[in-house]
Amino acid sequence: MFKQQDLHELAAYQAETPILSVYLDVDPTERKTDEYKLALRQMLKRAEGLAAAEDIASVERFFDHEYDWSGRGVVIFSCEKENFWRTYSLVVPVASGVTIARKPYIWPLVALMDAYGSYAVAQVDRQGVRLLLFEMGELQITGGYLGEEVRKLKKGRGSSGGAGRRGGAPVSSRREDEVAQRNIRDAVKATDRFCRKHKPQRLIIVGADPIVAHFREALPKRLQEQVIGSFSADMSASEPEIRERSLEILQRVEKERESALVDAVFTEAAKGQRGVIRLADTLGAAREGRIQTLVVARDYHQSGYQCQNCAYLTDQALDGCPFCGGEFAEIPDAAEALVTKVIEDGGRVEVVDEHPKIAKFGVGALLRY
């Protein structure tokens, strides 16, 4: 499993030569293995000439002979020249792509950590709670609380005689409610203890609607703020079912985060402050090392020019480099070269799908200053 520690190690790694970073979507519920293999071949073909041939060969070898095609996503970093080779199989989905830079392209993993890093699911009913802690979509720890059974019909109902009614409700039903209330209070306490111990970033509540609402209201404020959604499922729902439905909620939250990021880029750019949009301006900001977060539409590619001397990138055909007087060479993909530059400068890169604004402009960025 991919852990926070792996991320720290990758983030600190810097090579003298380019590292090939490969993300491959292998979700078996979406497509067949052969289709993913084809997608991989096409991606590696695009990396030819940019990545070292031995790195491309290592990745091919891994998929042909080692990888068991389990999980939904796989991530590889290869730099044979420096004996650097890492593979991670993930149970959460990733978007396919290759990147070549002298640092591992870790930002999709950072986003996955943000989205799926650690979350708890509280499955509640009138008797108690079952608690599940997931990390990167994998079940790690279970816990829970089981209180007194809430009986629908008490044995010998009415045997307490005519005094069985107070406040209009039958004693048995009032007694049921009391037990259920107490159980929910104790379930909340158990959830609080579990979350204090395991520190999930997010909480999802599962159960019948009125009980979920009741449970949520009874949670301490700190935990209420961590709740990102709920859904209805039986206590007997299987762990895979709970996991799948939880992932849907987490994916929605992640989409909202991306969307908010794109909106922030456009707002800052409109104010002329800490944001830029369009390739030309974004390339300019990259040259000055000002990019904190680069936002790029998936499948955005644009040819451009790069100074052969100082590596300055531009979308204009200029006679000579305005910074060093060097000669320009046309490059097939200035957007990709931009991604490489931002990664090597320590900036964050977010590839965004399906956002109308970024789809129109291709790239934009939040700036450090």
Ligand SMILES: [Zn+2]
């Ligand atoms: Zn130059």
